[in-house]
Amino acid sequence: EREAEALKRRQQEVEERQRMLEEERKKRKQFQDLGRKMLEDPQERERRERRERMERETNGNEDEEGRQKIREEKDKSKELHAIKERYLGGIKKRRRTRHLNDRKFVFEWDASEDTSIDYNPLYKERHQVQLLGRGFIAGIDLKQQKREQSRFYGDLMEKRRTLEEKEQEEARLRKLRKKEAKQRWDDRHWSQKKLDEMTDRDWRIFREDYSITTKGGKIPNPIRSWKDSSLPPHILEVIDKCGYKEPTPIQRQAIPIGLQNRDIIGVAETGSGKTAAFLIPLLVWITTLPKIDRIEESDQGPYAIILAPTRELAQQIEEETIKFGKPLGIRTVAVIGGISREDQGFRLRMGCEIVIATPGRLIDVLENRYLVLSRCTYVVLDEADRMIDMGFEPDVQKILEHMPVSNQKPDTDEAEDPEKMLANFESGKHKYRQG
Template identity: 60%
Template sequence: MEVDQKDGILVNDREVQAIKERYMGAERKKRKIRRMADKKFVFDWDAMDDTSQDFNPIYSSRHDAQLFGRGHIAGFDIQQQKRERSQFYSTLMESRRTLEEKERAEELVERHRKREQRERWDDRHWSEKPLDQMRERDWRILKEDFNISTKGGDIPNPMRSWAESTLMPEILRIIDANGYKEPTAIQRQAIPIGLQNRDIIGIAETGSGKTASFVIPMLTFIAELPRISEENQMNGPYALILAPTRELALQIEQETHKFAKPMGYHCVAIVGGHAMEEQAFNLRNGAEIVIATPGRLKDCLDRRILVLGQCTYVVMDEADRMIDMGFENDVNYILDQLPVDNKKPDDDEEEKLVDLGGRIRRYRQTVMFSATMPPAVERMTRKYLRRPATVTIGTAGKAVDTVEQRVELINGEEKKKNRLLEILRSHEFEPPVIIFVNQKRGVDVLARALSKLGFNATTLHGGKTQEQREASLAQLKSGQVHYLVATDVAGRGIDVKDVSLVINYDMAKNIEDYTHRIGRTGRAGKQGVAITFLANTDEDVMYDLRQMLIKSPLSTVPPDLNRHEAAQSRGGTGKGGRKKDEIIY
């Protein structure tokens, strides 16, 4: 054997040593073991402990042997072979295709691309989409944009515009002639439900266009019935609208007249304060629509001046207010006078049955608008409404977001009067201005004081005759007087355009009346201001008032009210508080 002069070992032995090192690894030098001191950790370590290939070349040969051909078969890349094979077949197929086949393939690719584009998530706003491209998500966003919430099952989608509605062309022309450019939130949802001949419970902020939301479906309903003639006029009207106050009833009559007159329908208001003979004379030729207050209508029914033998559409506006004013028995008496043969059945399937002539039967339709749901209103709902759809705009019992609420703590009649004069003399607010006082005598006293100081003011309260009340409202609307001093009679349903300021000279006895008072301003989307004089005697409503100010985006809680003990927690109902079993709806 040859001898290597450098190492002094046989060549064969060297080969054996190399083979041994390749497969078994080189001999490790024994690591010097360091004794660890007691209670002391030694961080020294031997470099031979590092077995990484890139740092310690001792283990490189063994790793090279282990990693040879890793991920390959016989050293060939399978993925690369697949790519080359696919490219080969693609080139082969391309060379064999005819021109027609190529065009067909391009057409299929383009069709697939367009389908994917349609199915892809569409982030356009609902207002930018055609009606047939609206998805469930778009309808949900529309409801959120207008703060619409519904319950009751099987609710139709809201209207996006008048043009897209299913209303009669004649009604659409009347809507355009009256200047209704876009439907309000309550109209968008309540009208499609009303067109389905379905009972409705509507809850919406004041000044939101509730009247049109039940008048338009009502006229569509009446249009499918025979005309009032000498043969059927003695059976009474087709539609009945109940309102708690005379002013609200007359205002509803004015709005209804705008739609009913062009269609050839007759509407009559029956309210207190007018002679019974005069109202009987107005009904001599019959009427399709009657607007009434419960007390006067009950008197007409008792005297047989009017019957409800063919009434098929009933509206109760401000139902909770009617109950508060003591009209519960009168309302129940009136509703019991309605015919029972057109009452909706309790079963949904039975309602869908058709008459012998193949025409879908028209059942009685009942619509109720209410801000709260006390037990009496709930009982009425269960008794007279069938499977109603509930529409809520905004938050029930919440003031409109267009009203800035200012609260000032003032004790003493003289201080309140001086502060009132200071506000009126500042000319910060353009007339008309409404000032609310709790007592009728206080209304007259304050109005006389303002008139002596040069402020042309008029009054409105329950002690006035109907002619006087109508004259006061007409003067305010026409601009003859700039200031209206009123009780809560003017708090609900009164629509005076462009009221810039509402002053609560006396704080309302409960938060619901306060909400309706300040709702006389900030109507139809315009901005308004409400200033309230709060005294220590108003502790019953301080907590609710503070909560309402906190929720309002335009208002702030004054420090005096924020620190007041009565505003920290709801301390019982008191004389003006809400009843324990009354539910805000």
């Protein structure tokens, strides 16, 4: 008996010890879980909760019927609670009364006033009155009624349609979707289209976007970007080195016109890149000429003269021209006042392709035979309006008289034909005069 008693006591002690160890283990696990949740990264926590929710949803599909029963029981209990409140009474929250002189709007309203949701299945699934398109029920949102009507008639038509009619309807919807997709494709913004996909409407929007206004006939389309332009690679390389990432509005429209050997009057604000707009077509043409001809005929004068009203502006144009022309081997000379005429004459005799000058000093140089304009085919008047206002018009006329008459554009329809002008531009030394 003593042995049995001792064994029983020993068994109880072991069980008690195991129970205490189990409790300690559970507490330790709870503490560790709590610490892990507190230290857990918010994104990791969100990921874990999403995973648990997905597992619950996966497992929950099996007991959907049970959930439906619980939902019905809840609705029933809410309905009973509403009936009790209505007939047995209950604690009602007093609504705040609004005085007539109180301007503050009261946003509080009683939940019992909400007639849109009901717990009774009879009122939950109401029968919709169909008025056969004759009108609508007053006091209810028209858009909602239209949606419900269209849904009702759509379901009704779907039930009554034969297989043939269904196929026809599917074909019609496919055609409609295809048409809408084509319309969306055609209505894309010009920046999302390739150059050959651009329509007249796209070019019109493009000009409006960059505030480009043009007057004249058969005007070429503007440049969208340097990459889309027809400029030679060596010119594009120089433009990139000079830091011109995107063409300005005046450059977008003036360069294509200049490349067609057509005259242009460009109006743009200061600092908008007008110098590059007339320089780039000039450089394109000069670089197409054989270099040996340029060197041998250097005594016949420059290919282009750029006139500026003031010395400071001429120096600015010279800096810009050197920046573009030097990498291409094109020489530039500035003929301006304040510098020795003999030095300028020496540089002119050495040969150059472009002369930048003020009208007074250029006439002086021409009259003293330091310079001739036998092969000059490119005339640029920078700040032309200012030059005329300052009274330089007779000087400009005198300079033009020193140029050969053989390269003047013919006074015929040929001068208006872009294709013939372009062919003349590419003809080399026999190019018409351009301004």
